[in-house]
Amino acid sequence: MNILLTGHLGYVGSVLTPMLRERGHTLVGVDTGFFVAEDGETAAPASDGGTHRLDVRRMGPELLQGIDAVIHLAALSNDPMGELDPALTDAINHRASVRLARMAREAGVERFVFASSCSLYGAADSKGVLDESAPFNPVTAYARSKVDAEAGLAELAAADFAPVFLRAGTVYGLSPAMRFDLVANNLVGWALTTGRIHLESDGSPWRPLVHVEDLARAYVAAVEAPRETVANQAFNVGRDDQNFQVRDIADTVRAAVAGCGLEMAPNAGPDTRSYRVSFRKAEETLPGFEVRWTLEKGVRQMVGALGQRRLTREEFLGPRYIRLVRLRRLRESGRLSDELYWSTAGSRV
Ligand SMILES: NC(=O)c1ccc[n+]([C@@H]2O[C@H](COP(=O)([O-])OP(=O)(O)OC[C@H]3O[C@@H](n4cnc5c(N)ncnc54)[C@H](O)[C@@H]3O)[C@@H](O)[C@H]2O)c1
Numbered sequence: 001m002n003i004l005l006t007g008h009l010g011y012v013g014s015v016l017t018p019m020l021r022e023r024g025h026t027l028v029g030v031d032t033g034f035f036v037a038e039d040g041e042t043a044a045p046a047s048d049g050g051t052h053r054l055d056v057r058r059m060g061p062e063l064l065q066g067i068d069a070v071i072h073l074a075a076l077s078n079d080p081m082g083e084l085d086p087a088l089t090d091a092i093n094h095r096a097s098v099r100l101a102r103m104a105r106e107a108g109v110e111r112f113v114f115a116s117s118c119s120l121y122g123a124a125d126s127k128g129v130l131d132e133s134a135p136f137n138p139v140t141a142y143a144r145s146k147v148d149a150e151a152g153l154a155e156l157a158a159a160d161f162a163p164v165f166l167r168a169g170t171v172y173g174l175s176p177a178m179r180f181d182l183v184a185n186n187l188v189g190w191a192l193t194t195g196r197i198h199l200e201s202d203g204s205p206w207r208p209l210v211h212v213e214d215l216a217r218a219y220v221a222a223v224e225a226p227r228e229t230v231a232n233q234a235f236n237v238g239r240d241d242q243n244f245q246v247r248d249i250a251d252t253v254r255a256a257v258a259g260c261g262l263e264m265a266p267n268a269g270p271d272t273r274s275y276r277v278s279f280r281k282a283e284e285t286l287p288g289f290e291v292r293w294t295l296e297k298g299v300r301q302m303v304g305a306l307g308q309r310r311l312t313r314e315e316f317l318g319p320r321y322i323r324l325v326r327l328r329r330l331r332e333s334g335r336l337s338d339e340l341y342w343s344t345a346g347s348r349v
Contacts, residue, residue, distance in 0.1 A: 001025050001026070001068040001069055001223065001224075002025070002026050002028070002066055002067050002068050002069075003020060003025050003026065003027055003028070003067065003068065003069050003070070003071060003223060004027075004028045004029075004030065004063060004064060004067045004069075004070045004071070004104075004109075005017065005020070005027050005028070005029050005030070005070075005071045005073065006029075006030045006031065006056055006070070006071070006072045006073055006074035006100070007030075007031055007072070007073030007074035007075065007077075007115070008027070008029035008030070008031050008051070008073070009029070009031040009033055009035065009036055009177060010031070010035065010073060010074075010077065010177055011077075011171065011175045011177050011178070011179045011182075011212065012073055012115070012171060012175070012212055012215060012216065012219075013029075013031070013073050013177075014175050014176040014177040015175050015176070015212050015213055015216045016071070016073075016216040016219050016220075017029070019216050019217065019220055020219075020220060020223075023220060023224070025223075026050070027050060028050040028051075028052070028063055028067065029050060029051040029052065030052045030054050030056060030059060030063065030074065031051075031052075031053065031054075031074060032053060032054065032055045032056075032074070032340075032342070033053050034323075034326065034327060034330070034336075034340075035177060035323065035326055037320065055340075055341060056072075056074050056092070056096045056097075056100055057091065057092065057096045057099075059100065059103075060103075061103045061106065061107050064103055064104050064107035064109055065107060067104070067107065067109050068109065068110060068111070069109065069110065069111040069112070069113065069223045070100070070101070070104050070109055070111070070112045070113070071113045071115075071219055071222075071223060072097055072100060072101075072112065072113065072114050072115060073115045074092075075092060075093045075097075075115060075145075076088065076089050076092055076093060076142065076145075077115075077142075077323070078142060078181060078182070078323065078324075079119070079140040079141075079142045079143070080181065080323075080324045081142070081323055081324050081327065082140050082141040082142030082143075082145065083140065083141055083142075084324060084327060084328070085338075086141035086144075088339065088340060089141045089142055089145045090141070090144075090145050090148070091339075092145075092340075093142070093145035093146065093149055094145045094146075094148040094149045094152065095152075097114065097149040097152070097153065098149065098152035098153060098156070101114075101152075101153050101156050101163065102156060104161075105156055105158065105160075105161040108160075109161070110160060110161060110162060110227070111161075111162045111163075111164065111223060111227070111230075112153065112156075112161070112162070112163045112164070113163075113164045113166060113219060113222045113223055114149065114150070114153055114163060114164065114165050114166070115166060115168070116146050116149070116150055116165040116166060116167045116168070116234065117142075117143065117146050117167055117168055118130075118167050118168065118169050118170075118208050118236060118238070118275065118277050119138070119140065119142065119143040119146065120136045120137075120138050120143050120146045120147045120150070120167065121134055121136065121137060121275040121277065122136065122137035122138045122139040122140075122143055122275065123137050123139050123274060123275070128276070129240075129243075129276045129277065129278045130236075130275055130276065130277050130278060131236070131277075131278040131280070131281065132167070132233075132234045132235065132236055132281055150165050150234070153165070154232060157231065157232040162227055162230065162231035162232060163231075163232055164222050164230045164231070164232075164233060164235070165233070165234040165235065166215075166218055166219065166222055166234075166235055166237050167234055167235065167236045167237060168210055168215050168218075168237045168238070169207070169208030169209050169210040169236070169237065169238035169242070169243075169277060169279075170182055170183055170184070170207050170208065170209055170210070171209075171210055171211070171212050171215055172184035172185050172209055172210075172211060172212065172295070172298055172299075172302075173185075173211040173212040173213060173293065173298045173301065173302065174212070174301055174302055174305055174306075175212050178321060179321055179322075179323060180316050180317070180321040180322060181321070181322045181323055181324065183207060183209075183246060183249060184209060184249050184252075184253070184295060184298070184299065184302075185302065187199075187249055187250055187253045188253055188256075188257075188299060188302045188303060188306065189306075189311070189316040189317075189321070190316075191253050191254065191256075191257040191260045191303075192257060192303065192306055192307055192311060192316075193311055193312060193313040193315075193316045194313055195257075195259060195260060195261065196260065196261040196262065196263050197250045197253055197254060197260060197261070197262045197263070198263055198264075198265065199246065199247070199250060199262070199263070199264045199265065199268060200265045200268060201246060201265075201268055202264065202268045203245060203246045203247030203250060203264070203268075204245055204246070204247070204274070205245065205246055205274035206243055206244070206245055206274045206275055206276045207243070207244060207245075207246060207249070207274075207275075208236075208238045208242060208243045208244075208275070208276065208277040208279070209238065209242050209243075209244060209249070209295055210237055210238040210239070210242065210291065210293075211291070211292075211293030211298045213292070213293060214237070214238075214239075214291045214292060214293050215237055217289060217290075217292075218235070218237045218282060218286060218289055221286040221287060221288050221289040222235070222286060224287070224288075225286060225287050226287070229285055229286070229287065230286070235281055235282040235285075235286060236277050236278065236279050236281065236282060237279065237282055238277060238279045238291065239279050239283070239291040240278060240279050240280065241294075242279075242291070242294065242295060243276040243277060244295065249295065250262060252295050252296055252299050253299055253303075255296075256296075256299045256300050256303045257303055279291070327340070
């Protein structure tokens with residue numbers, strides 16, 4: 001298939017790109033490159049040929065000619081980035097997504113796989129386990145943008161246009177474009193660089209976790225599945241036994257890093273974002289999809305690989321790995337405008 005993949009230079013996109021190629025698909029990548037390293041840092045792997053440094057808000061219909069499916073990952077992709085500017089989060093994550101899908105439908109693209117998130121379930125009763133029919137209860141600008149995008153995309157569904165929503169749990173694991181602002185990766189980073197795990201909350205909230213490779217496999221399954229099994233359907237992506245309380249994630253990391261201690265932020269209280277999710281639908285109905293990773297295995301993989309890199313605390317908490325820090329720096333230095341467009345003439349758009 002000819003697939004247009006937005007956000008291909010990101011944490012998930014960098015793992016998904018080679019998987020799609022291995023399956024024989026031809027890729028057109030579109031990414032504005034917020035996190036592409038400069039100044040001697042190791043760059044995220046660029047997609048070969050067909051790569052466009054472009055903001056999805058400014059994308060025209062030309063790149064959609066001859067495309068069979070769009071996988072739309074590009075977004076301000078977590079809660080802290082969403083709070084940077086809630087209106088921008090809406091503009092990029094919601095309105096630009098619906099605009100892109102409308103252009104795709106008009107260009108004859110048949111499938112549009114959208115990177116949604118379990119965070120749209122928001123604050124939920126921790127006793128219940130949520131399936132895809134559960135009510136939304138978004139508690140952040142990021143989560144609201146995903147709810148609104150799903151609603152706008154569902155309205156575009158037609159006999160010849162199939163939106164598909166993959167609601168991923170919080171992702172973890174090694175990627176060529178590594179991030180440490182995701183809960184499990186963050187705790188591994190603290191453990192390796194300081195010998196202590198630092199918790200911002202009291203550790204009680206529930207989070208469903210999914211390894212980045214398993215999520216990438218779900219995208220492959222969602223583009224390749226027969227139309228009738230996925231059209232206008234939402235799928236939670238993760239595994240039932242991979243719902244954890246944050247303190248359990250901390251314990252898993254401590255078990256993998258010898259001598260690791262635990263500290264909580266002063267006045268740490270419960271986090272309002274807490275939800276447990278049922279993942280049966282994807283495992284039962286997405287052809288060929290199965291979750292292969294467990295948190296324990298993924299943490300050991302990260303500790304093994306990152307331990308060898310001898311990461312410092314400053315690096316781990318800096319702009320290379322924490323997305324909000326990077327965007328703030330790029331804005332403060334004038335490289336990015338307040339609306340997050342590149343301002344260096346001619347370099348990026
Ligand atoms: N990582 C997670 O835990 C998680 C969980 C659920 C859903 N998701 C969703 O999956 C998708 C991918 O997440 P990720 O972790 O790879 O994020 P990421 O931030 O690592 O990558 C996103 C990529 O999109 C690009 N991008 C952002 N805004 C853009 C724009 N306006 N135009 C063009 N490119 C733009 C960035 O440059 C970046 O390379 C996102 O939509 C995110 O909301 C992620």
